[in-house]
Amino acid sequence: MSMRRFASSLAVPALAVAAAATVLMLGLLAPxxxxxxxxxxxxxxxxxxxxxLPISGREAKPGQYQREGIExxxxxxxxxxxxxxxxxxxxxxxxxxxxxDGSDQAKSSGLVERAMTADGVIxxxxxxxxxxxxxxSVMPDRYQTPWITTGAAATxxxxxxYQWIFGTLSPTDLLGYTTAEFLGSLVNAGKLHKGLKLALAxxxxxxxxxxxxxxxxxxxxxxxxxxxVFSEKFDLGATDFSGLLQKIKTSHxxxxxxxxxxxDYITMxxxxxxxxxxxxxISYGARxxxxxxxxxxxxxxxxxxxxxxxxxxxxxPQAKKFIxxxxxxxxxxxxxxxxxxxxxxxxALAMAIEHAGKLDKxxxxxxxxxxxLKDSLLxxxxxxxxxxxxxxxxxxxxxxxPGGKVEIVFPKDAATGQAIAPQPH
Amino acid sequence: xxxxxxxxxxxxxxxLAGVYAAMAVGMTIIYGVMKIVNLAHAGFLMLGAYFxxxxxxxxxxxxxxxxxxxxxxxxLFGVGLHRGLIRRLxxxxxxxxxxxxxxxxxxxxxxxxxxxxxxxxxxxxxxPRTLSVLRLGPITIPTVRLVVFGGAAASLAALELVLHxxxxxxxxxxxxxxxxxxxxxxVDVESTARVAFGVGIAFAGAAGGMLAMLYSFSPxxxxxxxxxxxxxxxxGGLESFAxxxxxxxxxxxxETFSIxxxxxxxxxxxxxxxxxxxxxxxxxxxxxxxxxxRRWA
Numbered sequence: 001m002s003m004r005r006f007a008s009s010l011a012v013p014a015l016a017v018a019a020a021a022t023v024l025m026l027g028l029l030a031p032x033x034x035x036x037x038x039x040x041x042x043x044x045x046x047x048x049x050x051x052x053l054p055i056s057g058r059e060a061k062p063g064q065y066q067r068e069g070i071e072x073x074x075x076x077x078x079x080x081x082x083x084x085x086x087x088x089x090x091x092x093x094x095x096x097x098x099x100x101d102g103s104d105q106a107k108s109s110g111l112v113e114r115a116m117t118a119d120g121v122i123x124x125x126x127x128x129x130x131x132x133x134x135x136x137s138v139m140p141d142r143y144q145t146p147w148i149t150t151g152a153a154a155t156x157x158x159x160x161x162y163q164w165i166f167g168t169l170s171p172t173d174l175l176g177y178t179t180a181e182f183l184g185s186l187v188n189a190g191k192l193h194k195g196l197k198l199a200l201a202x203x204x205x206x207x208x209x210x211x212x213x214x215x216x217x218x219x220x221x222x223x224x225x226x227x228x229v230f231s232e233k234f235d236l237g238a239t240d241f242s243g244l245l246q247k248i249k250t251s252h253x254x255x256x257x258x259x260x261x262x263x264d265y266i267t268m269x270x271x272x273x274x275x276x277x278x279x280x281x282i283s284y285g286a287r288x289x290x291x292x293x294x295x296x297x298x299x300x301x302x303x304x305x306x307x308x309x310x311x312x313x314x315x316x317p318q319a320k321k322f323i324x325x326x327x328x329x330x331x332x333x334x335x336x337x338x339x340x341x342x343x344x345x346x347x348a349l350a351m352a353i354e355h356a357g358k359l360d361k362x363x364x365x366x367x368x369x370x371x372x373l374k375d376s377l378l379x380x381x382x383x384x385x386x387x388x389x390x391x392x393x394x395x396x397x398x399x400x401x402p403g404g405k406v407e408i409v410f411p412k413d414a415a416t417g418q419a420i421a422p423q424p425h
Numbered sequence: 426x427x428x429x430x431x432x433x434x435x436x437x438x439x440x441l442a443g444v445y446a447a448m449a450v451g452m453t454i455i456y457g458v459m460k461i462v463n464l465a466h467a468g469f470l471m472l473g474a475y476f477x478x479x480x481x482x483x484x485x486x487x488x489x490x491x492x493x494x495x496x497x498x499x500x501l502f503g504v505g506l507h508r509g510l511i512r513r514l515x516x517x518x519x520x521x522x523x524x525x526x527x528x529x530x531x532x533x534x535x536x537x538x539x540x541x542x543x544x545x546x547x548x549x550x551x552x553p554r555t556l557s558v559l560r561l562g563p564i565t566i567p568t569v570r571l572v573v574f575g576g577a578a579a580s581l582a583a584l585e586l587v588l589h590x591x592x593x594x595x596x597x598x599x600x601x602x603x604x605x606x607x608x609x610x611x612v613d614v615e616s617t618a619r620v621a622f623g624v625g626i627a628f629a630g631a632a633g634g635m636l637a638m639l640y641s642f643s644p645x646x647x648x649x650x651x652x653x654x655x656x657x658x659x660x661g662g663l664e665s666f667a668x669x670x671x672x673x674x675x676x677x678x679x680e681t682f683s684i685x686x687x688x689x690x691x692x693x694x695x696x697x698x699x700x701x702x703x704x705x706x707x708x709x710x711x712x713x714x715x716x717x718x719r720r721w722a
Contacts, residue, residue, distance in 0.1 A: 204690045234689045296551060
């Protein structure tokens, strides 16, 4: 028998088996139909929220802290019974759909896309650091899903006219501006001299550009206070800053201001101290009081000041309550500002869902535009998103002081201690 | 730039060159004897860093002593690895794809083992000497860099002695020049290769420990140094120990001085450019150039 004849002799029985199998499958599936329809009619069982953050790679520590802030907020909301969804006539629990982007830009945007499409989340939280946040920010408008960045502050992210993005960090240019304003206040107080020279080392991202812009703006508005004698960018994640520091040394500046990420701050300051350098004031932008830095550098972190989005020293009752809850939830106290902006972003999203009264993404986006979190942890205690989606909340300046202390030293009305300036040689 | 600034830069470059040489010499030994490009070098640098860190954190062992202890431990590790994996690779006078893939895979395994054991947080070794500075008038020298330079110079001197005063050293040099000729004069290629691989890994582990005294590190640690090690051995002529020292000095000087005119964000491009230039203009490296000049003379 030829192969062709053999195959055709099998065709009829094969078709019969296939038809029987199809009928059987349909029969098996048939009872499921009414159940599924009933489930659909009853509505969703929970509210899926995407969370995309780095908990591995170079941004792992801050990413982990932000995740803890989000999870604490979700835990508290769910403990209280969840979010009331008026249209469904019931309360639903929040369900976290978490992805670790490994501190990788391409992976980060891909995971946000996955959460918004395959997982069908109602919104996405995350995007720690400007570089990762920028990568993620193109997805929300494409998939018309609200996205709240808890850790990206560069103004460029919010300058594209995107309609679905929000952020709980104030713009980085305000950080630069506040830093210069603080130094100016030290001049006015007679602690520093007028006409001091500044050396700037900036991360090679939009964050660094914004930081420099903020300082330049204040200098322009207040001529005579400071002159920038050195400004250069560096790549994030570098292992050796000795060349850059040598250039800063030869610029003979009086004040050294860097805009760096946590690991870059630790590496750079280690080499700074090893080089025997001294400046009257030193800052690494929004980094300074982190416990990892204290552990790696010991007393060498004393007198470093930082402009941060939140401090545990803020004298608000809700901040005290948050610190206690966070400590109980994670087993450790908040390290710098990281969990607070994530915690408030989650609470703002929950409030927007409740105000929308339905699990409709457009309605939730519209509510995010008008939501006002009146018991915010952040400076000023009120969180509302601006027209471009980004909050505009003042920074606080903190300074590391001997004995492991961190004091808020600016603005005056929030200060918990006096700035030590110039730092002792 | 003042004279003091210039002198500071020269000293900084010299100290850096010592560490670079110690870091690259292990790769040179392995390549010279076995014609294997050790892509897992960065993984051993990372393991060496954690080895010294753990000894310091758990046992209070001085990091410098930790570096000394790293030599025998990583030597045995290297010998074991050779027995278990490397000797199964096909023997060739040129680097083979199989060896590249195996060692690249090994690097990934080591990196992920690092994540599994130590997590993703950066670690740093903080001792009283980490942040102290030696001041000689206008010249400032970081004490830890001086100590690390001393350690690197001592280990390189010891290697030089071994290579020139022992049977193993002569065997290594013979195999680096011509494997078949070495075999003909009685060199046990298999055991020499095994010991040479062990020595190469020992230097990688110890160099990782030295680097850990200078920089903070994570399981990703090592990749930027792997590129520099490549540049150094290509500059040095792939199989020459004197070439490695010269290559390390050239790279350190160029990195230190070029950064004065090139923005810091272009620093990684300096090593890349040097690699391209060395491959295109100096395929035999500085050692080849030196040999050619001697022939002409």
